[in-house]
Amino acid sequence: GAGVSQSPSNKVTEKGKDVELRCDPISGHTALYWYRQRLGQGLEFLIYFQGNSAPDKSGLPSDRFSAERTGESVSTLTIQRTQQEDSAVYLCASSSGGLQETQYFGPGTRLLVL
Amino acid sequence: SQQGEEDPQALSIQEGENATMNCSYKTSINNLQWYRQxxxxxxxxxxxxxxxxxxKHSGRLRVTLDTSKKSSSLLITASRAADTASYFCATAGSSYKLIFGSGTRLLVRP
Structure with a gap:
């Protein structure tokens, strides 16, 4: 079956602009995760959805970051007033919903803020 | 902050050799996972x-876990050029979060 998909694959934007990143999880997966990966580093947890609700948003770096999920499927991560330090690969993962279940990752969106 | 620390940070081996990567973590865990990127x-x-x-074994992969030392190792036997990638350990505690280490970059030379 289809895996996790993300769009766009790459995004170049100017400092101060808003960007919206999209994630389509595996069908039927109730849990969805967003991570950020800076160059040469490991993954940094941002936010987790169980269904449409986000029990923990504490990983979001600032109030410029927000995420939503509708219909227990697609999620969007929005970064407002982008800064150069937001440049990274943003990865989305989904799982069947149980705690500590295997997470299946999308290919990521590479964001470059000029 | 990162929970896991992998070592070495980078590893270069010849095709056919075995590659061993280690991961250490700090808090109690429910499970530990290895990912490739x-x-x-x-x-x-x-x-x-x-x-x-x-x-645990899976094909050419062998993973060990020592909870008393809070460490794990990933062994790739008979490495291939196609195994060239970054390898990350990730720990899962009592919550939904996976905490990733900083990764080991493996280069397998043909």
Whole structure:
């Protein structure tokens, strides 16, 4: 079956602009995760959805970051007033919903803020 | 902050040799997972070992877990050029979060 998909694959934007990143999880997966990966580093947890609700948003770096999920499927991560330090690969993962279940990752969106 | 620390940070071996990567973590865990990442993009899940397990095999992969030392190792036997990638350990505690280490970059020379 289809895996996790993300769009766009790459995004170049100017400092101060808003960007919206999209994630389509595996069908039927109730849990969805967003991570950020800076160059040469490991993954940094941002936010987790169980269904449409986000029990923990504490990983979001600032109030410029927000995420939503509708219909227990697609999620969007929005970064407002982008800064150069937001440049990274943003990865989305989904799982069947149980705690500590295997997470299946999308290919990521590479964001470059000029 | 990162929970896991992998070592070495980078490893270069000849095709056919074995590659061993280590991961240390700080807090109690429910399970530990290893992922592979090619070219800085999506991660592929390799293997999950639960806290009550000591060793697990999957094909050419062997993972060990020592909860008393809070460490794990990933062994890739008979390496191939296609194994060239970054390898990450990730720990799962009592919550939904996976905490990733900083990764080991493996280069397998043909």
């Amino acid at each position: 090619n070219s800085g993009r999506g991660l592929v899940h390799l293997i999950l070992i639960r806290s009550n397990e000591r060793e």
